[in-house]
Amino acid sequence: MNEISNVFGQSTELIGDRLATWATVLVSNIPNLIVAVAVLFVFAYIGKLSARIVKSRMGKSKFNNDIMIQLAAKSLQIAVLFVGTFFALSIVNLDKTVVSLLAGLGVAGIALGFAFQDIASNFMSGLLLAIRSPFKTGDVIEVASVTGTVRSLRLRDTEVENFSGQTIYIPNKDVMGGNLTNYSMDRGRKMEIPVGISYEASIDEAQKVILEEIKKMDGILKDPEPTCHCDELGGSSVNLILRVWIHYPGTDVLQTKSELLKACKRALDRAEIGIPFPMRTLEFANLDQIKPHLASWEQSDNHVHEQTQ
Structure with a gap:
């Protein structure tokens, strides 16, 4: 002790x-x-x-x-x-x-x-993006399946606000390594509108009236000028493709598309050129061979109808 x-x-x-x-x-x-x-x-x-x-x-x-x-x-x-x-x-x-x-x-x-190699990769990618400067704040870009407006570029991620108003943070390594489209670079964007007309209609006439109506619209660039070409002979219609250029950003794409579709419809209605519904034509090689089957099917249907009564 x-x-x-x-x-x-x-x-x-x-x-x-x-x-x-x-x-x-x-x-x-x-x-x-x-x-x-x-x-x-x-x-x-x-x-x-x-x-x-x-x-x-x-x-x-x-x-x-x-x-x-x-x-x-x-x-x-x-x-x-x-x-x-x-x-x-x-x-x-x-x-x-x-x-x-x-x-x-x-x-x-x-x-x-x-x-922390992912953090280091994002840091170096952010540094390279800052040096290369492929976009700036306010540009509309598409990268990593996201399209929206750039709000900020930080050393770790890029903040983008999509057209639904949601804020998305994209890691810089995905921005650096992915396919990047900057819609604000050239201040223009091409829009393509498919239009179907009936086989009975004149293709040249349809192209003429569509272009005349489109050129009256505001917001459509004169250079490059709008074009309308025959794109495909479809199953029930002759398919045309209308191509126009708009100022972008600065033009509402969805609203412009709606106005283009309405303008095409007005032009075709005025020229009485129909826009056909999808149709299918069924051809039977030999009706004589299937007539007995049709008769038996009809008798069977009548028999079932009598039993239900």
Whole structure:
């Protein structure tokens, strides 16, 4: 029992001595800690001020890539803060700790690279998209089976608002690796409207009246001019294809399609050209061979009808 008390007493004394030593070191380093914290705040302010200057200078220049401006400003701010942290740790005599920390970060970085390779892939894709700038905020794009307006491009994902008003976040690696269509690049979009006419109608006359009616519409580009071609000899109609170009974005596609269909219908009605319903023609090779079967079927139907009565 006495031995246990002696061990407990020695442990308590050792812990007390160690705490006293740490307290002495802490008190002696209070001035250094104050200076280190002050240095850290100064560098943080310098970093924020540098970021503002970069944004202002690059914003006034011809360089109009907002994503790259944000990235450059944020990178400079982080770099200045990192340098300030190194100086602050040096003031409190933790230089070796900084070196050990950097070495540890190198090893941890390799491990984290494998664990977060998707995040790293999205980050690098976002950086490349910012440099290449295939689209900008407000453009209408189609990528990864999503069509909508670009709201923002971040380093991890691209924010797109589709035509239903939903916000969709697409990983940048999918944007970078997929087929990207920017409808705002050329400020124009082609629309194709299929129109069927009867076989008795004149194809040339139908094409003429349709184009005359379409050219009266507002919002249809004159160059390239609208065209109407014979596309197919269908099962019950001669199928024409009307091609027009519209301003896009800026034109309601669904409303324009509706107006085009109504214009085609008006033109064909005015020219008394019919739009046929789907029809099937049945031809029997030899009616004499199937007449006995028809008679037996008719007798069978009459017999069933009499039984039900």
